[in-house]
Amino acid sequence: MTRVEQWEKQTEWPLAGAAVLFLAGYAVPIVWPDASPTALGVASAVVAITWVVFGLDYLARLLLSDDRRAFVRSHLFDLAMLVLPMLRPLRLLRLFTLLQVLNRTTAGGLRGRVVTYAVGATALLVVCGGLAITEAERGAEGSTIDGVGDGTWWAIVTMTTVGYGDTFPVTFTGRCVAVALMGTGIALLGVVTATLASWLTDRVSEIDDDAHDETQAQVAELTAEVRALREQIARLLPVDADDGAGPSAVPAVALARPSAREQRPDH
Structure with a gap:
């Protein structure tokens, strides 16, 4: 097992939890557009924090990879989700990590x-x-x-x-x-x-x-x-x-x- 695979195995549950938090923060302004400014601010902060978590995860996997160029080429989708604002909804696909973990158990x-x-x-x-x-x-x-x-x-x-x-x-x-x-x-x-x-x-x-x-x-x-x-x-x-x-x-x-x-x- 490579270092990247070990990292992914150790962080799959934390990342799944971060994806659930991202879903909650992402859904608040859509489901309740007239929510209070405090609620909207908390939801926005949750989305920002989870974005940082996903960015750190990508950076950690990049540093642990033996061939970083190959890693970037094979994870262009992850990079696009982090960089392009228009693809922000696709970060919800992180929830599939939780689904995979539950499916294995x-x-x-x-x-x-x-x-x-x-x-x-x-x-x-x-x-x-x-x-x-x-x-x-x-x-x-x-x-x-x-x-x-x-x-x-x-x-x-x-x-x-x-x-x-x-x-x-x-x-x-x-x-x-x-x-x-x-x-x-x-x-x-x-x-x-x-x-x-x-x-x-x-x-x-x-x-x-x-x-x-x-x-x-x-x-x-x-x-x-x-x-x-x-x-x-x-x-x-x-x-x-x-x-x-x-x-x-x-x-x-x-x-x-x-x-x-x-x-x-x-x-």
């Missing part, structure tokens, strides 16, 4: 973990997408999304690939959020379809196994009955080679008996 098989991850990811993307689109579209000219309710409805419609068209983004940031939700919606739909197909395949396999076991049991039962019948026949028709009794002696007795013509006296 979930008991059950692989299919159960996949279902847990898919359900959690869908709920998380709907919430984050609704907040992000509301922030981007509220107050924009020609926008049909003016509140969290509209944004959440739009996120659900987009995630399920329904696309009623009653609400749609008009800003550049809103359309970027829309593209991201469309892609993840298609991916999650594929995960659900694959999981359902796997479940149906396993059910058919279980039915085939049960039928095979039942057939094997019937064959074994018939074999036992045939064996019992053979034993009964052997007891009813014993063969004794010494005294000539038995089925093999019957033809000899028949040959030794004189015919009716031979028994008739001569006149």
Whole structure:
């Protein structure tokens, strides 16, 4: 395990907590735009502090990396989230760290973990997408999304690939959020379809196994009955080679008996 991997393993829970705090601070001015200045100030401070935490995490991983240029090239998305203000809503994707940690601690098989991850990811993307689109579209000219309710409805419609068209983004940031939700919606739909197909395949396999076991049991039962019948026949028709009794002696007795013509006296 490299030093970067060790760092990521040690900081995944703190970063997940920071992501939850960022979500809370990010949501306050969107859900309650008329909140008191104190509440808005606290929310803004929480967002700023978590931004610093994410920046320190990126810097620590960069310093621990053996090849820093390769690290920067492979983590351009993280760098863009830190540097570009327009991508600030994408910091909510840090919540997937919490989802991954919870998924690893979930008991059950692989299919159960996949279902847990898919359900959690869908709920998380709907919430984050609704907040992000509301922030981007509220107050924009020609926008049909003016509140969290509209944004959440739009996120659900987009995630399920329904696309009623009653609400749609008009800003550049809103359309970027829309593209991201469309892609993840298609991916999650594929995960659900694959999981359902796997479940149906396993059910058919279980039915085939049960039928095979039942057939094997019937064959074994018939074999036992045939064996019992053979034993009964052997007891009813014993063969004794010494005294000539038995089925093999019957033809000899028949040959030794004189015919009716031979028994008739001569006149």
